[in-house]
Amino acid sequence: xxxxxxxxxxxxxxxxxxxxxxxxxxxxxxxxxxxxxxxxxxxxxxxxxxxxxxxxxxxxxxxxxxxxxxxxxxxxxxxxxxxxxxxxxxxxxxxxxxxxxxxxxxxxxxxxxxxxxxxxxxxxxxxxxxxxxxxxxxxxxxxxxxxxxxxxxxxxxxxxxxxxxxxxxxxxxxxxxxxxxxxxxxxxxxxxxxxxxxxxxxxxxxxxxxxxxxxxxxxxxxxxxxxxxxxxxxxxxxxxxxxxxxxxxxxxxxxxxxxxxxxxxxxxxxxxxxxxxxxxxxxxxxxxxxxxxxxxxxxxxxxxxxxxxxxxxxxxxxxxxxxxxxxxxxxxxxxxxxxxxxxxxxxxxxxxxxxxxxxxxxxxxxxxxxxxxxxxxxxxxxxxxxxxxxxxxxx
Numbered sequence: 001x002x003x004x005x006x007x008x009x010x011x012x013x014x015x016x017x018x019x020x021x022x023x024x025x026x027x028x029x030x031x032x033x034x035x036x037x038x039x040x041x042x043x044x045x046x047x048x049x050x051x052x053x054x055x056x057x058x059x060x061x062x063x064x065x066x067x068x069x070x071x072x073x074x075x076x077x078x079x080x081x082x083x084x085x086x087x088x089x090x091x092x093x094x095x096x097x098x099x100x101x102x103x104x105x106x107x108x109x110x111x112x113x114x115x116x117x118x119x120x121x122x123x124x125x126x127x128x129x130x131x132x133x134x135x136x137x138x139x140x141x142x143x144x145x146x147x148x149x150x151x152x153x154x155x156x157x158x159x160x161x162x163x164x165x166x167x168x169x170x171x172x173x174x175x176x177x178x179x180x181x182x183x184x185x186x187x188x189x190x191x192x193x194x195x196x197x198x199x200x201x202x203x204x205x206x207x208x209x210x211x212x213x214x215x216x217x218x219x220x221x222x223x224x225x226x227x228x229x230x231x232x233x234x235x236x237x238x239x240x241x242x243x244x245x246x247x248x249x250x251x252x253x254x255x256x257x258x259x260x261x262x263x264x265x266x267x268x269x270x271x272x273x274x275x276x277x278x279x280x281x282x283x284x285x286x287x288x289x290x291x292x293x294x295x296x297x298x299x300x301x302x303x304x305x306x307x308x309x310x311x312x313x314x315x316x317x318x319x320x321x322x323x324x325x326x327x328x329x330x331x332x333x334x335x336x337x338x339x340x341x342x343x344x345x346x347x348x349x350x351x352x353x354x355x356x357x358x359x360x361x362x363x364x365x366x367x368x369x370x371x372x373x374x375x376x377x378x379x380x381x382x383x384x385x386x387x388x389x390x391x392x393x394x395x
Contacts, residue, residue, distance in 0.1 A: 093393035095346055095354075095361035098128065098379065099146055100387030105135045105153060106146075113146035115139065118381045120183070120224065121370040121388060124175025128372065128379055130388060131170045131182065138170060138182055138193055141388065149180065150193045157187045157205065158198075165198035167191065174225040174233065181233060183222040190222060190235065190246065201233075202246050209240045209253075217251035219244065224315070224368070226264040226272065234272060236261035243274060243285060255285045263315035263327065263368065273324050275313040282313060282326060282337065293324075294342055300331045300349065301342075308342035310335070317369035317378065325378065327366040334366060334380070334391065346391055353385045363389065 097111065104114035116134030123129070127142035129149070137151030149162060156166030168186025175181075179194040181201055189203035201214070208218030220239025227233055233246040234254065242256040243264065255261075259278030266272055272285040273293070281295030299309035313335075315327030323338035325345065333347035345358060352362030364384030372379055378391040 091356055094357050096390050096392055097355055098388045098390045099141045103386035107148055110141055110144055110146050115386045117383050119171040120173045120368045121379045121381045122173045122175050123370050123372045129173050129180055131173045133169050133171055136167045150198050155186060159200060162193055162196050162198050171223040172225040174227045176227045176231055181225055183225050185221050185223055188219045202251055211251050211253060214249050214251055223262060224264040226266045228266045228270060234264055236264050255290050265316040265318045267318045273316045275316045275326055277312040277314050280310045294337050302344055305337060305340045305342050315368040317371060325369055327369050329365050329367050332363045
């Protein structure tokens with residue numbers, strides 16, 4: 001069954017709308033008690049830092065100016081709150097560490113907490129949500145603390161209370177309303193964490209490409225997730241080389257014949273951007289049309305999009321102005337696609353763990369991106385360093 005991408009109206013306004021930020025595709029503001037969901041806002045305070053518009057409304061978050069005597073650029077702004085201390089102004093824009101130390105497992109203060117190969121991040125409900133793949137858990141960063149939302153740390157499949165539920169190598173997360181949707185990769189299912197419980201969202205658990213009813217449908221290693229303005233869930237079905245959709249109780253296929261779809265993002269017009277880590281390219285999917293928008297061969301090259309080179313692009317994020325950020329995994333860089341040009345945004349290309357100015361910062365296999373509008377940051381899952389990083393102060 002083929003599925004099409006639905007386009008939301010320009011604005012949907014109502015007091016009962018969920019005040020949630022979906023990381024890639026829409027923006028929510030509250031004005032005089034009314035929640036407004038804007039599909040293509042011309043200028044919104046929460047995205048002033050991305051668009052260059054004048055400041056119209058105060059931000060919900062803010063940066064501490066307290067100095068850090070340890071690592072210079074640890075961050076405390078936005079949903080994660082006081083994860084460390086923010087840079088006092090000598091590093092803008094810059095890369096900072098939000099949470100994590102060495103690989104392992106530990107909840108607690110964000111800079112002392114431990115993750116193991118985090119593969120995905122999302123922002124919503126006042127927290128940064130992390131798919132902690134190697135620990136078979138979903139974690140949250142909020143108020144300077146890391147906590148476990150779901151999972152015991154033992155790989156398996158068990159629904160029920162979140163603290164007792166079992167996941168298997170989850171590689172994707174997204175926020176929809178009050179729910180956290182999880183790509184439970186090892187179980188070939190989509191799961192949902194809501195109200196302290198885990199349940200199956202879609203998938204029979206049998207590997208395959210069957211569409212249809214959500215509980216009979218089949219996936220093969222589902223990974224990245226994106227949610228559009230109507231609440232349709234898109235899944236990078238890595239093992240089948242396709243992008244699937246979940247809407248109104250049905251699973252469909254939006255795009256097929258991809259290499260290894262590893263990152264997904266949705267723009268304000270409803271188009272999907274797919275980071276294909278096997279083909280080393282970025283695709284744009286609109287309706288049933290698939291177009292290569294960047295990448296030529298495996299390697300590294302900035303310049304015209306058709307000639308640019310990536311090495312296992314694994315994450316994608318659409319910014320307010322329409323630019324697409326790509327987590328270029330094996331090049332240890334974040335790349336920016338805009339106006340048919342690709343440029344390096346952050347990372348010097350050497351795998352490492354260095355905070356600081358964008359050109360000097362170092363990542364080790366960045367694989368996923370999310371936008372934190374309140375904190376004016378791009379959140380990065382830095383897989384090889386077992387850390388969650390942030391890019392602050394983008395022009």
